[in-house]
Amino acid sequence: MTTGADRPAVGTHAGAAPTARRIAAQTAFEARAILRNGEQLLVTVVVPVLALIALVQVESLDVDTGGLRRIDFFAPGVLALAVMTSSFTSQAIASAFDRRNGVLRLLSTTPLGRGGLIAGKVLGVLVVEVVQVLVIGLTAVALGWRPDAAGVGLALLAVALGTAAFTSLALLVAGTLRAEAVLAVANLALLLLALAGGVVVPADRLPGALQHVAVLLPSGALGEAMRGAFQHGAMPAWSVVVLVGWTAALGWGATRLFRWH
Template identity: 80%
Template sequence: MSATPAPVADTAPTAHPGAAPTPRRVLAQTAFEARAILRNGEQLLVTVVVPVLVLVGLTRGTFVELDTGGASRIDFLAPGVLALAVMTTSFTSQAIASSFDRRNGVLRLLSTTPLGRGGLLAGKVLGVLVVELVQVLVIGVAAVLLGWRPDPAGIPLAVVAVVLGTAAFTSLAMLVAGTLRAEAVLAVANLALLVLAVAGGVVVPASSLPGPLEHVALLLPSGALGEAMRETLLHGVLPPWSVVVLLGWTAALGWGAGRLFRWH
């Protein structure tokens, strides 16, 4: 009489048993990323307070001569300040926060959880967009109180420009944060923001910059985002060249970040 074979246990691997569904995990990380920025006094100063002060100072002050092309001073400046706000959140804040998270082992830890590397990066990008929504609302209200009247037809196109700019500068943030030491990122990110704000075609158009800077700025993601915001909110048109430049930078920087990013 043959023995009855013992039942074989089901050893098929279960992907993250008991874990929440992927969308819920990503949304939880998104909320965490957004709160981390908005609750940090220094980050809040850079992402919201400084752009508003820049807007008020340049609009009310007479210390800077601007060729507004016939537009009012606030109509001319508000799109550029919004572009600057996008850069502060998607690049400077994200690069600094991610670099210190990497140094402290937070990124490596989170990448091994059910959230995974893809979910972590998705949460970071969505968190940036949430903060940018807050920035746009605050800066937009301040600009309207100063007399800003954007072209209504250009508002949906400006949203597209913000998303494209966010993709490009978040890719740059991940490349910098994943390849340099945290202390170096702190210096590089702030210096880069300052240089791009002054000579990158953000607050003022590339055409106002001297000599070869005009042509260089048009090829930079900062100049492309600044031009896109101005053209959409002043004239209701999204410049194709800005779209090409932002997509090109996103692809190149995203590829570089994917190849070079170190999680520890």
């Protein structure tokens, strides 16, 4: 016979590890799943590195750098692109197939819970981004990049804001579309945003109306934030407003529309 003191408290799971440990375990799993997957590793690390080398070394790519060296002009944008690949493209595709295969529904019923699962995914993305920043940053330094040290802290803030916005977008897409559709949409969106979203090339270098559209997109805001931090040691206030606004809107949408199965 059990007494009230012997029973687990309502809302708890008998024998379950502490919440922080469960989230840490899920974080490690999410990060390993991305870094051990050849396709994901190609998208998150190899492609941004190759893009950086090509943009810096191929002189025939005629871009107005505003008097900056090519490495100083392109490195912040490529880092922003890397954040997008891990927090949006990789996360959307992985979450969509986990949802199709019933993994998300199963994990959401474990002691980890839905909140712990989402926290693990977000933190897993941040771990991958640490690897990305180190690899791309060291490559850029080898190519002659010498960023403004005063802007490093602001750049990290920009990464956090960009991660929040694009992870929210990833979960919204992954939770509402079929996995096969997410695969196509995520890759196409990354390509379009990279070319015309104000990420690698500033919005004011884009043709026509794209200049005005790009500054309102999370991609353009992240690109401008990274360039402002590394090139001028200051982050544009408008970029912060745009990223926070997109995070709020996309997060609300993901919360309301996400289907776990």
